[in-house]
Each structure stands twice: as structure tokens, then as C-alpha cells.
Amino acid sequence: LAQKTNNISLWIHVSDLIGVSPISLATIIHSTDLFSERKVELKKDHSWQWWMFTESITCHAWSPDLSMVALCPNNNEVHIYKSSQDQWERLHVLEKHDQIVSGIDWSSKSNKIVTVSHDRNSYVWSLEGGEWVPTLVILRLNRAALCVQWSPKENKFAVGSGAKTVCICYYEQENNWWVSKLIRKRHESSVTSVAWHPNNILLATTSTDGKCRVFSTFIKGVDTKDPKAGSPAESKFGEQQILQLDLSYSWTFGVKWSPSGNTLAYVGHSSMIYFVDDVGPSPLAQSVAFRDLPLRDVLFISEKMVIGVGYDSNPMVFAADDTGIWSFIRYIGEKKAESSGASYSSQFSEAFTKFYGQSKATTANEASESSKSRGGVHDNCINAIVSLSKAGSPKVMRFSTSGLDGKIAIWDLENMEEELGHQF
Amino acid sequence: MAGAGGFVEADNAEAIIARIETKSSKIESLLKQYKPVEALKTALEGSPPKTLDERCKSANWIVVHRALMAIKDIEGMLNALDVEYYDILMKYLYRGLSTGDRPTCDQCLKIHEKLTDRAGLGCILRCLTDTINTV
Numbered sequence: 001l002a003q004k005t006n007n008i009s010l011w012i013h014v015s016d017l018i019g020v021s022p023i024s025l026a027t028i029i030h031s032t033d034l035f036s037e038r039k040v041e042l043k044k045d046h047s048w049q050w051w052m053f054t055e056s057i058t059c060h061a062w063s064p065d066l067s068m069v070a071l072c073p074n075n076n077e078v079h080i081y082k083s084s085q086d087q088w089e090r091l092h093v094l095e096k097h098d099q100i101v102s103g104i105d106w107s108s109k110s111n112k113i114v115t116v117s118h119d120r121n122s123y124v125w126s127l128e129g130g131e132w133v134p135t136l137v138i139l140r141l142n143r144a145a146l147c148v149q150w151s152p153k154e155n156k157f158a159v160g161s162g163a164k165t166v167c168i169c170y171y172e173q174e175n176n177w178w179v180s181k182l183i184r185k186r187h188e189s190s191v192t193s194v195a196w197h198p199n200n201i202l203l204a205t206t207s208t209d210g211k212c213r214v215f216s217t218f219i220k221g222v223d224t225k226d227p228k229a230g231s232p233a234e235s236k237f238g239e240q241q242i243l244q245l246d247l248s249y250s251w252t253f254g255v256k257w258s259p260s261g262n263t264l265a266y267v268g269h270s271s272m273i274y275f276v277d278d279v280g281p282s283p284l285a286q287s288v289a290f291r292d293l294p295l296r297d298v299l300f301i302s303e304k305m306v307i308g309v310g311y312d313s314n315p316m317v318f319a320a321d322d323t324g325i326w327s328f329i330r331y332i333g334e335k336k337a338e339s340s341g342a343s344y345s346s347q348f349s350e351a352f353t354k355f356y357g358q359s360k361a362t363t364a365n366e367a368s369e370s371s372k373s374r375g376g377v378h379d380n381c382i383n384a385i386v387s388l389s390k391a392g393s394p395k396v397m398r399f400s401t402s403g404l405d406g407k408i409a410i411w412d413l414e415n416m417e418e419e420l421g422h423q424f
Numbered sequence: 425m426a427g428a429g430g431f432v433e434a435d436n437a438e439a440i441i442a443r444i445e446t447k448s449s450k451i452e453s454l455l456k457q458y459k460p461v462e463a464l465k466t467a468l469e470g471s472p473p474k475t476l477d478e479r480c481k482s483a484n485w486i487v488v489h490r491a492l493m494a495i496k497d498i499e500g501m502l503n504a505l506d507v508e509y510y511d512i513l514m515k516y517l518y519r520g521l522s523t524g525d526r527p528t529c530d531q532c533l534k535i536h537e538k539l540t541d542r543a544g545l546g547c548i549l550r551c552l553t554d555t556i557n558t559v
Binding site: 249250251268269270271272289290291292293294 | 511543544545546547549550552553554555556557
């Protein structure tokens, strides 16, 4: 009944009766066509809102006007939802892939969606007459495609794959199809993430071999040579530009360039985040170790500030001080714990005491529960963070995160400028 | 950092073992003076992570073990230890836990609990994922 009426208060009442949290109730009962939408606005000064779309979200991307979101609900489809008056309506289901869709990107100028999947294929979707029409892109891969991103000028896109290669695809007007050019050299293992430099030529990649590399993807006929003499963009396609960065011993994920393209940030699975300033012939690299579980993705919200998201289900803020040293600042929602969050943790420790009958156990547990009671928006690993500001803008005021809990949360930094400090 | 290369060869290992022996005598004297914290610091300093040679690692482990078992005041020890040594200490704790020896494991577990409170889960992650700098 609660599900049919979509009534939030009834939902919470029912879950209280049963004695489980509302969120786990939603995941138990919820079916895929009737999604439960809950808009929860927490404190006024920390504006975030979230919606639970499905059981688990692999990746998501926003339309140019930010009214629609395309997401993969952990299967071979792409669902496009449109928001109208705080309700989300599913408009399209793009079904072409045979396996899980691992990457989606929506270009803001040309309004095209590119999707890549574990089935080694990629499709470019264009909106024609209200329907999304796919165009197959032959990537020539013999392993899964893992990530995709449109280049800043949207004339190319890069695909990272488990075949230890990166495909750079561009549109050939004469034959009316997308051609894929492969960077076969150098990677020793799967390419987990790709990021374009603002100059549309340089591409940074991270891989499960622990290294971050920067390549030139200059393609004759597609890219125009930079008139500045000695510009790094004039290198051959696929040639490494920078000494590859071996700062990490473990898998690396989530590489991103800063708005100016001067700094690179990427994360390692060993709970470390790496920053490289002045990317060029003599880069300045820093490794920052932090307390908690590893990150999966990062986003530059300004030239000197980075938000990292990952297994801790709570976005972390890193910033560079005036001398250029990067460090962990705080969790984004870090304030007094929400009352519901605190009661959850105390209930847990009470149960724990009953079970083990020791007071010592509770103190250790409360410390580990504190991360959950820290303003928790997501309950599970956040695997993607996407900017909601115009591409190429120096500051990001809003961004969205999606995770394995099936939620998409939109974070608004408008009211947080003072708290974030002058680096923002 | 040159990646996976740069491992020490067999002859250099002898030099490292000699260094460890001098370290060990220093630690013995520190322990006699009831300064277990200093002893542990000396033991952790200059741990040879980049050697493939098992003997160096074992030699250093014996020294660290000696210092670890002598620690009674864990909080105080962690207060005095620099943050950069947390990761190395965690690695040695796991080595201690893997021995299965009752008193060693007891001591290691006690220190592990306090160290996790201070250094967080990230410290444990770094020990698990670091397959190159093992102890």
C-alpha cells in the first residue's frame, strides 16, 4: 500500500513497525518499473537532494540542459529519466547492448549520447524525431570497454578497455561512420578511466597496472595544429607525452584534469590520492594518504580543490594550500550527525552490547559507526561523480554522485563557499 | 620512482644484515634502559622494504619483534611515533599476527586496535595493497 500510494510518511511508518530502516525496506520491496522517488532535503545550509532510482547504478550522465539523466541500472540497458516538478519520469529505455553498460557520456553541444559496454561495443545515440537512434561504433576490441568520455570539442571520444588499449573514435564525414584508432602501446593492464585535457589533444589514463599516463591523441584531419611553436600537441598520435606516473603500487582509478589543465588528480586503491601539478617536462607529484576506505572517482571543483568519492559513501574534500601542498580537508557533509543517523549507530551498539555483554566493544563500534552517521546520503559505494556546471568553467557549483545503492544525489555548493575557504 | 626495478642484489644484502645487527645491539641497550618506545622507533627506521631477500626481511622482523614485545604503554608509544611510521608498523603487526604465536598475537592485536583507531582503515588498505614493499 505504501508503495502504491508512493506516500512517504506511510512508508516510514511501515518501516518503523517492521523495525528496519526505510531504505532497506525500499530495496526489499521495490520492483524495477515502479521506482520509489524520495526527495529528502536535509539542512538548509548543506543543500543536497537525492533520489533512489533503482537498486544499483553503474554510471550516469546529464543532458545539456540538465533536465534529463541517463543512467545504467546495473544491466544492459540505459534508462533516461526526465524531471518535472520534483518527479522523475522514465522517458526512454535504450536497449542495444548485450552486457552491462559500463560508461555513458552525454555531449553538451551536439546532444549525443555515447555508451560503452562489457560486450566490447559502443553506440553513439542521436535524438531523431523524439527517439534515440543508435549508431554502432566498431571499436575493434577483444575485451570489455570500461569507460568513455567525449572530448571537450566533442569531435572525438576516448574509450578505455580491458584489452589494455584506449580507443580514440572520431567521425568520418565521407563514410558517415565513427572510426576507432587504438593506442595499443604501453598499458600493461586494463584501462580504468580516461580524462581529456581542455586542449582536446592530451588524454590522461589510469590503469590497473598502477600507473597514470598522458598521451597525445592528435589526429590529422580532425585536430588542428596549435600555432604556438613547440606546443606539446604536435606529437605523434599515441606517443607518451609525460614520463608515466608510477606513484601507486595498486590499481588506479578516476583521473581528472583541473579546469586549466595544469593539474592532474587520480586515486589509488591503497586509500591514496595523487596530485600532479605543472604536468609537463618537470611535473610536481604529491601522494596524499588518508584515513578511510579508498576512493573511486574525483572531480575538480576549482583549480585548487578536489572532491573524491568512493567506498566510504561520503564525498571527501581535498585542497591545496598557498604553498601548493595538497591535503585532506574534511568530509563534505561533516557537521553534527543527523539525529536519525546517531540513533542508528546507538541502536547498533546497543544490540552489540546485548550480544557480547562488554562495554569495551561498544566504544570500538561507535568509532566505526561514526562514518555512517556522518550526514549519510549514500549507503553504499559511490562510483561516479559528475559535474553539473558548464564544461570548461573554472568553478563547479553543483555536482551529482551515483552509487551502488541506486541513488543519485545532487550537491549544491552555493551555500558552502565560506566553509570551503578561499581555495574554492 | 623507477617502478618495479631497483632490487638489491645478494652481496648488498650482507651489508644490510650487518646494519641490522648493529641496530639490534642498539635496541638491546635501549630496552635495558627501559625505553621501549625509542627501541621500536629505531627498529622501524630503515626497514629494508625494497629487498627481495628473505633473510634481510626476517632479520629486521626479529629486531622489530623484540621491540614490540617490550612495549607496555601502547597509547604512549603511538603518541610518540611519527605518522609516517604508521604504515610500516601496521605491516609488521600483520606479520606478527601471521606467526600464530600466542603472546605475539596478543600483543599485536592490542596494538592493532589502537593503531586502527588512530590511522583508520586506510592504513590497513595500504598494507594489503602494497605487494612490492613487503616486510
